Amino acid sequence: MAHGDKQRITVDIHNKTYTIIGEESVSHVRMVASLVDQKMNEIHEQNKHLDTTRLAVLTAVNTMNDYLKLKEDYAKLAGSLNRKEDK
Amino acid sequence: MAHGDKQRITVDIHNKTYTIIGEESVSHVRMVASLVDQKMNEIHEQNKHLDTTRLAVLTAVNTMNDYLKLKEDYAKLAGSLNRKEDK
Numbered sequence: 001m002a003h004g005d006k007q008r009i010t011v012d013i014h015n016k017t018y019t020i021i022g023e024e025s026v027s028h029v030r031m032v033a034s035l036v037d038q039k040m041n042e043i044h045e046q047n048k049h050l051d052t053t054r055l056a057v058l059t060a061v062n063t064m065n066d067y068l069k070l071k072e073d074y075a076k077l078a079g080s081l082n083r084k085e086d087k
Numbered sequence: 088m089a090h091g092d093k094q095r096i097t098v099d100i101h102n103k104t105y106t107i108i109g110e111e112s113v114s115h116v117r118m119v120a121s122l123v124d125q126k127m128n129e130i131h132e133q134n135k136h137l138d139t140t141r142l143a144v145l146t147a148v149n150t151m152n153d154y155l156k157l158k159e160d161y162a163k164l165a166g167s168l169n170r171k172e173d174k
Contacts (some may be wrong), residue, residue: 013144020148032155036147056143057100060123061107063150068119070154074161081168 013037100124
């Protein structure tokens with residue numbers, strides 16, 4: 001699809017339907033939704049007493065933690081690439 | 088703190104208190120929570136009608152999307168590092 005086009009894609013996450021609006025492809029959005037659904041289910045398995053809101057917030061916290069770790073790894077890798085270029 | 092020690096850290100996200108159990112430092116957990124809180128507030132500003140569960144799930148979806156994009160960037164960077172090493 002052309003860059004800049006926005007489309008509405010519906011996905012199911014933890015038994016609710018969500019409409020995602022964006023420029024990403026349908027397959028990408030479905031993959032993202034499926035990873036979030038999977039993470040929610042994992043956290044739910046470990047904390048059966050959590051209500052859905054808390055479960056969703058903890059899923060967001062967990063994902064943000066993964067994101068920050070990867071960001072650190074990325075910075076390290078970029079650093080070692082720069083050192084190689086300086087040689 | 089020693090590796091392997093787990094501690095309980097309480098944080099506030101979108102007007103609710105959460106207890107995060109993990110090995111991460113207090114400052115790291117507070118930073119993660121504050122980024123999630125910020126993202127939830129941003130999405131809330133754009134979609135005032137969303138209930139907290141939907142808001143939290145969309146925050147998780149948004150963060151997962153950022154994570155996957157960064158993962159792609161990381162793979163590209165690792166690829167260019169490998170090519171330099173092959174030279």
